[in-house]
Amino acid sequence: MPRQSDTTATPSERASSAAGDRRTTGPAAKNPKPRYRPLADPDARIYVGDCRDLLATAPDLFEGGDPANPGAVDLIFADPPFNWARDYDRHRAGDAWIDKLADEEYLDFTKRWLDGCVRALKPNGSFWINIPDTWAAEIVVHLKGDRDADRNPRERLHMVNWCVWHYRFGQNTMNRFINSKVHVLYFAKDRENRTWNVDEILELSDRATTYFDPRTMNKKVGRSGLRVPMDVWYGKYLGRVQGNNKERRANHDNQIPEAYMERVIRACSNEGDLVLDPFLGSGTTGVVARELDRRFVGFEYAESNAKSAWERIKDGPVRVRKDQPLVHASAIFAPRGASPTARKATEAE
Numbered sequence: 001m002p003r004q005s006d007t008t009a010t011p012s013e014r015a016s017s018a019a020g021d022r023r024t025t026g027p028a029a030k031n032p033k034p035r036y037r038p039l040a041d042p043d044a045r046i047y048v049g050d051c052r053d054l055l056a057t058a059p060d061l062f063e064g065g066d067p068a069n070p071g072a073v074d075l076i077f078a079d080p081p082f083n084w085a086r087d088y089d090r091h092r093a094g095d096a097w098i099d100k101l102a103d104e105e106y107l108d109f110t111k112r113w114l115d116g117c118v119r120a121l122k123p124n125g126s127f128w129i130n131i132p133d134t135w136a137a138e139i140v141v142h143l144k145g146d147r148d149a150d151r152n153p154r155e156r157l158h159m160v161n162w163c164v165w166h167y168r169f170g171q172n173t174m175n176r177f178i179n180s181k182v183h184v185l186y187f188a189k190d191r192e193n194r195t196w197n198v199d200e201i202l203e204l205s206d207r208a209t210t211y212f213d214p215r216t217m218n219k220k221v222g223r224s225g226l227r228v229p230m231d232v233w234y235g236k237y238l239g240r241v242q243g244n245n246k247e248r249r250a251n252h253d254n255q256i257p258e259a260y261m262e263r264v265i266r267a268c269s270n271e272g273d274l275v276l277d278p279f280l281g282s283g284t285t286g287v288v289a290r291e292l293d294r295r296f297v298g299f300e301y302a303e304s305n306a307k308s309a310w311e312r313i314k315d316g317p318v319r320v321r322k323d324q325p326l327v328h329a330s331a332i333f334a335p336r337g338a339s340p341t342a343r344k345a346t347e348a349e
Ligand SMILES: C[S@@+](CC[C@H](N)C(=O)[O-])C[C@H]1O[C@@H](n2cnc3c(N)ncnc32)[C@H](O)[C@@H]1O
Pocket: 049, 050, 051, 052, 079, 080, 081, 082, 088, 096, 097, 252, 254, 255, 256, 257, 278, 279, 280, 281, 282, 283, 284, 285, 299, 300, 301, 302, 305
């Protein structure tokens, strides 16, 4: 009987077998094919199935497509199911991932896809994970070394940043503090030798936007008025995608904002690099990667989500602009004192 993870099963077979043993994956197709005609220039392709299988078999993840040579991916971004009993098939096509595994099953699932991602990463690659409080600690411990005592050094990972994505409008509750963050974990195989395009992600500093401090305009290191973003991410373009947000895609309520993906992709990859998202959802990673001229591979369990993501990647709309990096401002206080322009005007009077 096909299992939830059997990539060769039809969506309805997978759904009907979902109550079966999810702890082991089904027989993985040896040479899986992208479900939709891959897009060209830059290449973008989507596979439908369980990422645990696809991470071991999709030819794109191996140098020259050779299973003996894993590690062809420059950047991986993973926003997995949180095991919060979410409905991952709003299209009602019946092929949703069952998002309520027993804790130990979920943890086993998590370790399997994490290890698959590490294997798929190039020696100078970067690995980002979007994960809530419930599982962040377990993931960090696993990736920082609790994987295999005598593992291959090629599979070692180092944490570069533990960022937090702060959003407003968390689910209302009266008996504990309201959740308003997700952890954004940034790992690299080689901390010293990794892609880091800092100039492409600078943001306006508080000194520039709030205090009009002349020192920031005469900086010796870095660019005038700009700084590297802090590790807590929030702001105008970084809120949750909901309500009448222009990016919102029907039948997906887990979308990552494009501005978030722009930051990750610009910082940690170059044009022509290969970006992988093992949990594609509505396709945000793919649509931004393509606009920024990166090659892209996405995995998605639900056929209906994969189709919707493919349409989005193919046809847009996309807010990110390749030639115009979004410059954020994250100051929270109103400007204090007069701006240099206002000061000059007063002095001239
Ligand atoms: C949190 S959503 C990703 C949202 C995405 N980042 C976006 O911006 O739209 C997780 C997605 O992973 C898919 N998924 C769950 N388990 C999976 C698995 N084992 N393999 C591949 N995809 C899976 C779900 O169907 C869902 O679409």
